[in-house]
Amino acid sequence: MTSTGSYDIQQHNVTPEAELQRLKTQATIIWKKEARTLEWFGLKDGMSVVEVGSGPGFTTEQLCTLLPNSEITTVELDPFMVQQAQTYLKDKGGDRVNFVQASITETGLPDNRFDFVFARLIFQHIPEPVAAATEIRRILKPGGKLVIVDTDADLYGLFDPPNGDFAMAIDKFSQASAALGGNFRIGRYLWRILQEAGFENLDLEAVVTHSDELGMDPFAIHPLNVTLFLRLVKMGLMTEEELASLSQSREDFLASAHPFVLLIWLMACGAKPAH
Numbered sequence: 001m002t003s004t005g006s007y008d009i010q011q012h013n014v015t016p017e018a019e020l021q022r023l024k025t026q027a028t029i030i031w032k033k034e035a036r037t038l039e040w041f042g043l044k045d046g047m048s049v050v051e052v053g054s055g056p057g058f059t060t061e062q063l064c065t066l067l068p069n070s071e072i073t074t075v076e077l078d079p080f081m082v083q084q085a086q087t088y089l090k091d092k093g094g095d096r097v098n099f100v101q102a103s104i105t106e107t108g109l110p111d112n113r114f115d116f117v118f119a120r121l122i123f124q125h126i127p128e129p130v131a132a133a134t135e136i137r138r139i140l141k142p143g144g145k146l147v148i149v150d151t152d153a154d155l156y157g158l159f160d161p162p163n164g165d166f167a168m169a170i171d172k173f174s175q176a177s178a179a180l181g182g183n184f185r186i187g188r189y190l191w192r193i194l195q196e197a198g199f200e201n202l203d204l205e206a207v208v209t210h211s212d213e214l215g216m217d218p219f220a221i222h223p224l225n226v227t228l229f230l231r232l233v234k235m236g237l238m239t240e241e242e243l244a245s246l247s248q249s250r251e252d253f254l255a256s257a258h259p260f261v262l263l264i265w266l267m268a269c270g271a272k273p274a275h
């Protein structure tokens with residue numbers, strides 16, 4: 001893979017299979033709120049939509065269900081992910097899903113062609129977010145919209161009972177992202193990124209998901225996923241002892257009387273100027 005950012009499925013988790021399972025869970029736990037907010041921002045069935053950093057196709061599947069009459073173009077850098085998505089969506093997307101293997105900063109797509117671009121959990125991984133947003137502005141029709149969905153380490157979520165090891169892990173994860181060219185604190189910069197890339201009519205919303213609504217099972221896969229931190233040990237950012245302590249904290253948390261997880265994601269929207 002040729003990415004210079006902080007995401008590579010071959011390195012991100014203990015195995016690519018474990019990472020695919022985590023991504024699938026992560027694609028579903030907050031989708032209801034994301035879809036609602038996408039529609040609030042102006043996404044409508046029949047629009048021509050691009051999904052950038054589309055990964056293995058789990059979110060593309062959801063877009064296909066939400067938008068049964070839309071043409072959806074996916075842009076994904078990693079050939080492994082493109083292959084996964086093509087296989088996964090074979091009987092789900094039909095011929096209205098187009099697969100483009102390219103970088104978000106150089107999509108190769110035509111100027112002024114699309115109504116809506118969806119960028120979910122990719123901006124935190126790329127070293128040049130303004131260049132990416134500028135490229136997206138190029139391919140949007142005048143008045144077309146970009147929505148970026150992402151997180152911020154300092155707003156990441158809430159764990160009850162509270163746990164110091166979880167806070168330590170989030171901080172170290174941010175350090176790892178930064179070392180690899182990403183930014184796990186991207187949430188606070190989304191507005192400015194859109195502004196610098198020339199978008200207008202900006203908006204910023206937060207969506208939440210929590211275990212009282214969905215139960216703890218999906219949250220035990222994401223975010224309570226200790227295997228993600230093996231990479232940090234390899235990078236020298238976390239010790240074996242810290243990983244063992246984090247692992248024990250996860251077990252204690254899940255075994256506690258009424259554990260609660262709430263995750264917060266930010267959704268930023270901007271429009272390409274009409275003139």
Ligand SMILES: C[S@@+](CC[C@H](N)C(=O)[O-])C[C@H]1O[C@@H](n2cnc3c(N)ncnc32)[C@H](O)[C@@H]1O
Nearest residue numbers: 003053054055076077078081103104120121122
């Ligand atoms: C965390 S995954 C998110 C996948 C999907 N959007 C989702 O929410 O499940 C990030 C994806 O962005 C892709 N990616 C990373 N850098 C990229 C780039 N420069 N251009 C296009 N895709 C990129 C990765 O290969 C990966 O599939």
